[in-house]
Amino acid sequence: HIQMLKSLKGKKTETRAGQTVRLFANIGRPSDMDAVMNNDAEGIGLFRSEFLYLESEDFPSEETQFKAYREVAERMQQKQVVIRTLDIGADKQADYFGLKAEENPALGYRAIRICLTEPEIFKVQLRAILRASAYGNVAIMLPMITSVQEVLDAKAIVEEVKTELDDKHIDFNHDMQVGIMIETPASVIMAEELAAEVDFFSIGTNDLTQYTLACDRQNANLTRFADPHSPAVLRMISMAAEAAHHHDIWCGICGELGADPSLTQTFLNIGIDELSVSPSSILPLRKAILEA
Ligand code: PEP
Ligand code: MG
Numbered sequence: 467h468i469q470m471l472k473s474l475k476g477k478k479t480e481t482r483a484g485q486t487v488r489l490f491a492n493i494g495r496p497s498d499m500d501a502v503m504n505n506d507a508e509g510i511g512l513f514r515s516e517f518l519y520l521e522s523e524d525f526p527s528e529e530t531q532f533k534a535y536r537e538v539a540e541r542m543q544q545k546q547v548v549i550r551t552l553d554i555g556a557d558k559q560a561d562y563f564g565l566k567a568e569e570n571p572a573l574g575y576r577a578i579r580i581c582l583t584e585p586e587i588f589k590v591q592l593r594a595i596l597r598a599s600a601y602g603n604v605a606i607m608l609p610m611i612t613s614v615q616e617v618l619d620a621k622a623i624v625e626e627v628k629t630e631l632d633d634k635h636i637d638f639n640h641d642m643q644v645g646i647m648i649e650t651p652a653s654v655i656m657a658e659e660l661a662a663e664v665d666f667f668s669i670g671t672n673d674l675t676q677y678t679l680a681c682d683r684q685n686a687n688l689t690r691f692a693d694p695h696s697p698a699v700l701r702m703i704s705m706a707a708e709a710a711h712h713h714d715i716w717c718g719i720c721g722e723l724g725a726d727p728s729l730t731q732t733f734l735n736i737g738i739d740e741l742s743v744s745p746s747s748i749l750p751l752r753k754a755i756l757e758a
Contacts, residue, residue, distance in 0.1 A: 471749040474756070475506040481758045485734055489752055490546070490742035492720060495521070496537045501745035506752075509546040511668060511742020512607070512720040513538060515591065516553050516560075524562050525587065531594035539602025546603045548645065548668065548720075548742075549595050551588070551620075553577045553609040557684055572682060577610035582619050592627040599639035607645045607668060612652040617663045620644075647720070648706045649673035657709030667710045668742065671721025675699050694723045700732065707736045718742055727754040734758055 479489045490511030491502045495518070502510065518526045518534055539547050554560055555576025568574040581588035598604055608620050621644060631638055648654060649670030661667065671694055676683040678699050681692035693699075703719070710717035718740030723729060725747035733741065734755070743751055 471753065474749050474752045477752065477756070479508065479752050479755050481734060481755055485758075487734065487738065487755055488718070488740040489748055489755070490548075490718070490720075490740055491745045491748060492742050493538070493745075496534050498745065499538060499541050503541070505745040505748040507545075507745060507748055509548070509603075509740075509742075510538060510542060511546075511548050511718055511740055513547060513549045514553065515549055515551065516558050519552065519554055519560050520558060522560070525590070528590045528594045528597075531591060532597050535595055535598035535604065536601045539598050539604050542602055544603050546605060548605045548607050549598075550607045550609055550647070551578070551591055551595075552581055555580060572676065578608050578616055578620060579610065582616060582623075585623050588620075588623055589627055592624055593631065596624075596627060596631055596638040596642065597636060599642045600637040604639065605643035605645060605665070607647060607666075609647045609670070610649060610673070611646045611660065612650045612656075614656060614659050614663060617646060617660060621663070645715075647673075648702075648717075649721070650677050651702065654702045654706050657706045658712065661709045661713035661715055664715065666715050667706055667717045668740070669703055669706055669717070669719045669721060671699065671703070671719060671723035674702060674721065675723075678702055694721075694726075695729070699723075700729075703733075703738075704736045707738060711737060716740060725751055727751065730754040731758050 480486045488508050490509040491507035492512040493510055494514045518531055535549055556571040595606055611617060643665035645664050645666035647670045648667045672683055675694040679692055681688045707717040716739040719738055720742040724741040725743035
């Protein structure tokens with residue numbers, strides 16, 4: 467079986483009918499890159515940047531972040547690397563942020579909400595990502611979006627950072643793609659308007675399942691009710707993809723559900739453009755797509 471999977475390295479990810487899907491990897495740190503290379507990922511669809519923050523005693527500096535992002539961008543050469551901006555809070559906590567304990571952390575002060583409230587923290591990361599964009603094919607992805615206004619506010623901060631870098635004659639990709647995660651019901655409902663403002667959607671099925679079905683993703687007692695195969699979740703995915711294609715932007719899936727081979731045909735039917743999964747799932751998923 468392992469030999470068979472290895473023989474799929476270098477193969478084009480294409481169905482018998484000729485439909486292609488970009489098969490990307492999820493990573494948390496540059497050390498995951500060996501697995502990415504060994505499993506022949508066609509890009510990085512989700513770089514969970516918060517690991518840089520979680521593994522640190524204090525805010526990681528711009529330089530520390532820049533080095534990590536550049537290393538990944540360079541190793542992928544011109545393949546796309548989607549770096550998700552800070553998604554701290556809720557299930558991902560770092561003490562030095564000094565976040566107050568909350569009754570409902572999953573519904574609390576987290577991710578883009580922190581970045582928009584404390585732009586000085588956000589700008590350090592944006593500078594690091596923009597600088598790394600000079601070394602490969604880097605894109606930025608905003609987590610936990612619920613409204614168009616959040617996207618406009620985040621993009622305004624990205625523009626501020628770009629102007630600062632230009633003023634200092636620091637190189638970066640002026641056309642870097644900016645996309646969002648679709649992981650809240652509000653973002654699905656507003657998908658048409660959001661698609662007009664961004665370069666891509668990537669569906670975070672872990673949180674989208676949690677918020678759609680009102681089931682805490684960390685509560686093991688809810689497995690019977692927290693079914694990501696629920697028609698409610700699948701319809702959400704389909705609505706988001708439809709809005710994306712309406713606006714000629716790509717739509718991927720970067721939550722765990724993307725790796726589920728029993729849904730591969732469904733995702734192909736929906737027209738999902740990219741599946742981003744853990745490195746070890748890439749070759750099994752390529753097999754599923756080749757046989758679809
Ligand atoms: C998701 O929510 O599906 C996702 C990909 O992000 P995370 O699991 O890091 O919240
Ligand atoms: Mg998420």
